[in-house]
Amino acid sequence: MNKGAKIAVAVVATAMVAGGGYAAFNIGSAVLGGGPSAPPTFNATALSPTPPSATAAQQQATTFLQAWQAGPTHYADAGKASDSPLTTQAALQKYHDGLGLTGITFSGITATGASTEDTAAELVSYNATAQVKGGTWTYKGSLTVVQSTNGKTAVRWAPTVLYPTLQDGQSLQAGPVPADATSVQVVDDKGRPLTAAQFPSLADILSQLRTKGAGQSTGSSGTGVAVLDSSGMAVSAAKVFTTGTPTTLKTTLDxxxxxxxxxxxxxxxxxxxxxxxxxxxxxxxxxxxxxxxxxxxxxxxxxxxxxxxxxxxxxxxxxxxxxxxxxxxxxxxxxxxxxxxxxxxxxxxxxxxxxxxxxxxxxxxxxxxxxxxxxxxxxxxxxxxxxxxxxxxxxxxxxxxxxxxxxxxxxxxxxxxxxxxxxxxxxxxxxxxxxxxxxxxxxxxxxxxxxxxxxxxxxxxxxxxxxxxxxxxxxxxxxxxxxxxxxxxxxxxxxxxxxxxxxxxxxxxxxxxxxxxxxxxxxxxxxxxxxxxxxxxxxxxxxxxxxxx
The missing domain is CATH 3.40.710.10 (DD-peptidase/beta-lactamase superfamily)
Structure with missing residues (x-):
């Protein structure tokens, strides 16, 4: 019985988001509450120690994702569907601006059970297809949903809501992407290759140089979606649309x-x-x-x-x-x-x-x-x-x-x-x-x-x-x-x-x-x-x- 209900909700949620109409979101948003006579809403200061039901979690995730899909004018609504409205709204806007986002759709929204990292939260997975500067980016994502003691639910905000490996302080940007660190060739002052196998003392130094490049590496970067650190430096590539030319970093070593x-x-x-x-x-x-x-x-x-x-x-x-x-x-x-x-x-x-x-x-x-x-x-x-x-x-x-x-x-x-x-x-x-x-x-x-x-x-x-x-x-x-x-x-x-x-x-x-x-x-x-x-x-x-x- 429970399994059948879960599948039914999953089908409705997928159709609702894939449809793209904001009217579908308005139906889902009823769970957030509305005017003065609305029922109690989510209370972030009184969290329940147990996760919400799969059905409730899936409905709340769909509400959130539908608002995200609807675009910048509805990011505030997505924020209200989370446990941190202002932070969520700002993060979605930064995601939009950094990627040059022209559209995003979600499918396969499915509650998969209690989170292994937070037993008071229900994990919901989804597939995202984003139209960004340079191409189409498709990836699998997930989020968690929690409930307060009054039974009302909210998406728990975390950077990983946007992209699975995103960490605090990091952001996403479409454009140049860093080369794979292993593809960067570090050479000495005469152009001779330097490797950790040949020079064990340089293992960490070569790793640092390949990762950061000290701003002096040659070669051209590819394009795609880069993960940036808090200083705005690209630290990894989430998606590559075009590959760059091989990178060589010259050092002063002999x-x-x-x-x-x-x-x-x-x-x-x-x-x-x-x-x-x-x-x-x-x-x-x-x-x-x-x-x-x-x-x-x-x-x-x-x-x-x-x-x-x-x-x-x-x-x-x-x-x-x-x-x-x-x-x-x-x-x-x-x-x-x-x-x-x-x-x-x-x-x-x-x-x-x-x-x-x-x-x-x-x-x-x-x-x-x-x-x-x-x-x-x-x-x-x-x-x-x-x-x-x-x-x-x-x-x-x-x-x-x-x-x-x-x-x-x-x-x-x-x-x-x-x-x-x-x-x-x-x-x-x-x-x-x-x-x-x-x-x-x-x-x-x-x-x-x-x-x-x-x-x-x-x-x-x-x-x-x-x-x-x-x-x-x-x-x-x-x-x-x-x-x-x-x-x-x-x-x-x-x-x-x-x-x-x-x-x-x-x-x-x-x-x-x-x-x-x-x-x-x-x-x-x-x-x-x-x-x-x-x-x-x-x-x-x-x-x-x-x-x-």
């Missing part, structure tokens, strides 16, 4: 260096987690990104850089305190700052040393003492000195390189103790190899060029140019360190190479860091768990420098 980077992060000295980035310091273009471990440490790392931070600290002392490579820098095993004792990693000491010597031996105490006394022994140090130098001269901040990356943190120090820790890459300084490769590139080039992964992306300039003498001094100190200092075991004998080592103390141990540049690239690597930078990350960087020659 397949040869990328292959070397993939191999380098699996060097036995790189342990279980490492990351490396190589940047062309003449252009800011990223040539290689690779990592080994569960996360992309190369561009999304967020940890203290150890003594590689002394590149920025030395620049701060030169630019803001007028010091230079030959400025006295006494290296003692320990130094005390405001009651806190700091030490050198290996207990280094050298009396009568200068800044270049302290830099080469990576003496923590010398740089802490220099910065703490930079403005006089009786004057408080400038607590924002490092953060200002990092942001204004080295351009460190939030970058758009073409894919998502972890923003660094180099804040103004809270007090002298924090400043001392920050000076040697501990404290509150948290960065990735991408950031430190850029620091090396700024020194090598003599100016900041924001790193980018996709040619043509904007490169935000630093607030001020690096002082040319400061850049020359830093290059001199790094070349000396590469040949005669802590970096020499990895870079000694490499012509034109400058380097800086780092060992960062972290919870549970240490991380090794190494930054170096040659005539073409700046490379930075981090190895989680590395005891000393030269004996861990140094091998990773050296492998890339050798591959560059």
């Amino acid at each position: 397949a040869t260096l990328q292959a070397a980077a993939e191999k380098a992060v699996h060097d036995p000295h790189a342990l279980s987690a490492s990351g490396v980035v190589a940047i062309d310091h003449h252009t800011g273009q990223i040539r290689a990104i690779a990592f080994n471990g569960p996360t992309d440490l190369a561009v999304n790392g967020y940890s203290p850089p150890g003594s590689t931070m002394k590149m920025i600290t030395a620049a701060t002392l030169m630019d803001q305190a007028g010091l230079g490579p030959s400025s006295p820098a006494n290296c003692t095993p320990t130094v005390q700052v405001y009651g806190q004792l700091f030490h050198n990693v290996d207990g280094e000491q050298a009396s009568g040393s200068d800044m270049q010597g302290a830099f080469a031996m990576s003496c923590n105490t010398a740089f802490i003492r220099l910065l703490d006394n930079a403005w006089g022994t009786q004057t408080q140090p400038h607590l924002d000195s490092l953060s200002q130098e990092a942001a204004n001269v080295f351009g460190i901040g939030s970058w758009h390189i073409g894919v998502a990356t972890q923003d660094p943190t180099i804040p103004a120090a809270a007090d002298r103790n924090h400043l001392a820790a920050d000076a040697i890459g501990q404290g509150d300084v948290l960065v990735s190899p991408l950031v430190m490769a850029s620091v090396g590139a700024t020194i090598a080039h003599g100016g900041f060029l924001q790193p980018i992964l996709v040619p043509g992306l904007p490169q935000q300039p630093a607030a001020q140019s690096i002082n040319p003498q400061t850049a020359r001094n830093l290059r001199q100190m790094m070349v000396y360190t590469a040949q005669n200092g802590t970096a020499a075991p990895r870079t000694g004998g490499m012509s034109g190479v400058g380097a800086k080592t780092g060992t960062a103390e972290v919870a549970g141990g240490t991380n090794g860091w190494f930054v170096a540049f040659d005539d073409n690239i700046s490379v930075a690597a981090e190895v989680a768990g590395g005891a000393r930078g030269v004996d861990s990350a140094g091998y990773v960087v050296a492998d890339l420098l050798k591959a560059d020659h």
